[in-house]
Amino acid sequence: MISLALKSLWFRRGSMALTVLSIAISVALLLGIERVRTQAKENFAGMVSGTDLIVAARGNSVQILLASIMHIGYPASGLSEGAVQHVCSNRNVAWCIPMVMGDSHRGYRVIGTDLIMFDKFRYARNRGLSFREGVVFDGTRKAVIGAQVADGLGYKLGSKILVAHGAGGESLIEHSAAPFEVSGILAPTGTPVDRAIYVSMEGYEAMHEGFGGHENIDPLADADHAEEKSVSAILVGLKSRAAVLGLQRSFGEYRAEPLTAVMPGDTLLELWQLTGIAETALVWISGVVVVIGLVGITTNLLASVNERRREMAVLRAVGAGLPQVAGLILGEALLLTAMGVALGLALSQVALFCLAPVLQARYGFELAAGGILPGEWARMSWILLAGGLVGAIPAYRTYKRSLSDGISIRV
């Protein structure tokens, strides 16, 4: 019966191919969205392993997280030396990575930080940073670059880096007086670290001191580079995670300066809530496309019920029962759906395979293209089930028709 269904579909392959294609596209969309969504979350979650709190000037927690970890945008304002002291000298704080940002080099963000960063920063499942080549910066004129910076710009140990103000790819002002020299290249991490250039806090400051006057041109600079507010954000590791809630509140109540302490995990959830609306919309749209494809199958098969009356009579005459005749149509619907799902899966895999390098290069986002995730199996099963359900309509019609037609039809 399955071979019969296959041959029947092949016979009408022209119109069937279109319905299969529409199913395939919708399945590819559904699977692609799911894949990007789940992996985006895994990726983002992996960027902040081990950091208990992020402290910055008072602002939106999502913005602080995006700026300090994902290197998207900047904190609203900076922190004074006193605030940094206040946070880092707390007895519950195990380590403290100050970061200052605002400048870039050929599209890659330049971050002033402390040596402790290379020791304490964790990503993915508690993995530390390691060097592919070279060593940490040992002075104000040295820089450590991420793997992608090295690969993208072809930099090696000893290469010179000129830093521009602002984050744009084409910069107007370069701190040409203060070039940095690459002292180390980090191993790839699959996080924004790969696309960053790290220099010492002192080096970062020196760069600005050695280059006066540009603050007047760029209004952004006032907040970022005012001397008394030299730190953009602090990544904080605690001795005990139990203290995190108390510390978050206590830093938030710091009198001398308005601070916001952000718990990365919670803020990620907040971020997902923001992106969730778009995700939901996309899932709905692809769901609607699936429905359209399934409706296409049903109309296609329903339209053929009449023209296939003779075929059914012949099948009945050679001994096929009503259940088998109805099963043939149901089988055709299922086969069409299955082919659509299979083709859609292939399409989504190909698309992800092509997209993965682009995402990696642009957003440092590692997308595993191969394999099928459990959620994807579930989605495909649901679509197949739906195919069977909509196939039941023409199958039932065929059943009724065949019941009244018997084996002889006069047209």
Next chain:
Amino acid sequence: MGTDAPIAAVELSDVRFGWRGASSPLLAISSIHIERGEKVFLAGPSGSGKSTLLGLMSGVLLPQAGSVRVLGHAWESMSASQRDRYRADHLGVIFQMFNLVPYLSVLENVLLPLKFSKLRLGRLARPEREARELLERLGIGAEMLGRPAGELSVGEQQRTAAVRALLGQPEVVIADEPTSALDADNRDAFLELLLAEVGRSGAALVFVSHDRSLASRFDRVVQLADLRAEAQ
């Protein structure tokens, strides 16, 4: 037929059949008796209920009253799936036209009943070879076997249908106006071949037609109008 009461190929007794909602029955037949191996010409004008009678004989329709038996087994005593199986095992059917499943090749069409009947399959030592031989005898050459059924001429289609109805030696062959779509030459040739092959296989043949000129070549002629008159 060595027994005292040989089992009839097809037997109808006191059959009444009407479509739902109709006031009087379409068919009322007191008795039809077709022996095994007998070739019967069933005559009647269109609208006389020939197709309905064939539906009853092949167990697709069930009578409201009376009994229809094939090889001694009453259709009405079987379940729907038993009827399907029984039909596949013991009946070959040839239609007026469009006998073949368009998306199957000639050979696949001919072998189709064997998918539904283990009994008929079991009678053939080498089904495909025997199908080819039978097709050959009815003038369907090896070069046509792989072609889609839709590409055949009407005459070729009818002969292919005859082969399908005969393959695996079902005891009863029912032919519903199988020659009406053929021209005179083709009609005679087809009838010749059909009668010869039915004779070879020993099947009973119920041949329905309104073309009385063919009647003389059959063992017996049954008038459908007569049957209805009998009942009144």
